[in-house]
Amino acid sequence: MASRNDRRTPLERIEYAIIVSTMLLMVVVTVQPILNLAAISLSDPGRVPGMSGLAIWPEGFSLDVWTLLLNHPNVRQGVMNSLLITGVGTLINVTFTALMAWGLSRPGLPGRRFLFVMVLITIVFEPGIIPDYFINKRLGLLDTYWSVILYKAVNAWYLIILIRFFEEIPNELLEAGELDGANAFQIFWHVVLPLARPALATITLFYLVFHWNEFFRAMIYLTDQSKWPLQVVLRQFVIGGDKLSMVGVQAMSNFTGASQISIRALNAGMIILTILPILIIYPLILKFFTKGTMSGALKG
Structure with a gap:
């Protein structure tokens, strides 16, 4: 053959x-x-x-570079801050996006067309940084994690992706759940979400990358350095260029190999540290893409 x-x-x-x-x-x-x-x-x-x-x-x-970096208090605190912002932010994003997408995907929702138009308006006329700053100031969110976490709690583009995915779910499956006595929440939790795993994995990855790479808003709204995420700490390392301020006087005196470590090596270690979590998470989420593709092939 x-x-x-x-x-x-x-x-x-x-x-x-x-x-x-x-x-x-x-x-x-x-x-x-x-x-x-x-x-x-x-x-x-x-x-x-x-x-x-x-x-x-x-x-x-x-491992001298990594020993010095991981013992730096700013780096350790930056990692913890980034994990907090990314974890809480992604949970809020996925939850609100899934709930709103499921509602907008139902034909019988009152005002569905109006709400969808309002979503599209946020894509075309996104507010600038100045009005956004004053809103956060009036709400008392400045210098808090919430000023970074709550930004784009529902991303309009990702919302549309989920809406289109939910609209493709056969009504027969939903009707079967109703015949079994399941209420609206049970149908959403036990029927809709398991079928939407590929789409949920997609927007989860997008939200994870968005929050983990956040530095512009954090740089503006978080004046307390103890709340800086890792990306802002990396920016200070790269722009500062002063090894003494990067590693600290105490570390320079306590760590015998600190004097030999160059700024180039420290910057390289910091960059790898910031991208490493995404490199680890992506293969774990990738399996959901594969399962979704195979599932669609079998249904076809």
Whole structure:
């Protein structure tokens, strides 16, 4: 039996080779800078200045950079703040978005068209930072985590994604739940949400990345440095450029290898630290995309 490659025409083989080569090039271009930063952060501090921007393997394995960073009080507090903002914010986002999307997807909802138009208006006429600042000030949210967490509690784009997904759920399944004596909340919890796992996984990932990468609003609204998320701490590290202010006088005197660690190595370690959670979470959520694709194929 001839293989699939044997059945391709010469032109199709050339096209396939170009596509594969392009994808591999994109992977290399994307992954190489991350590997370079990881290699710098794990290298012997004395050998970091001689490393090129193309190196992807540590030169003289050492954890001095990570030891210094993870013992820095600002970094530890930044990690905790980012976890709090991301966890609470994503929970609020997904909950409110799912509930609102389910309501707007029901044809019998009074004022459904008007509410949907109002959602579209927020996409076109999004308020600027100045009125948003005064609203937070009047509500007493300045210098609190809520000023960052509650922003875009329901993202209009993600709401539309869920609405379209909910509209595709067969009414027969909902009617079967009603015949079994389930109320509206039970149908939503036991029937709708399990079917919507791929869509929920999609918006959850989007919200996670949004909150974890938040720094602009936090930089404006959070004046207390103890409440800064990790991204704002990273910004201070990169812009400051002063190793003494980055690692602290106490750390410089207590940690024997601190004097040999360059700013380049510290910045590399901080950047890897900020992107590492997303790199870990993405494969865990990816399985829901795969399950959703296979489920759709089986139903078809």
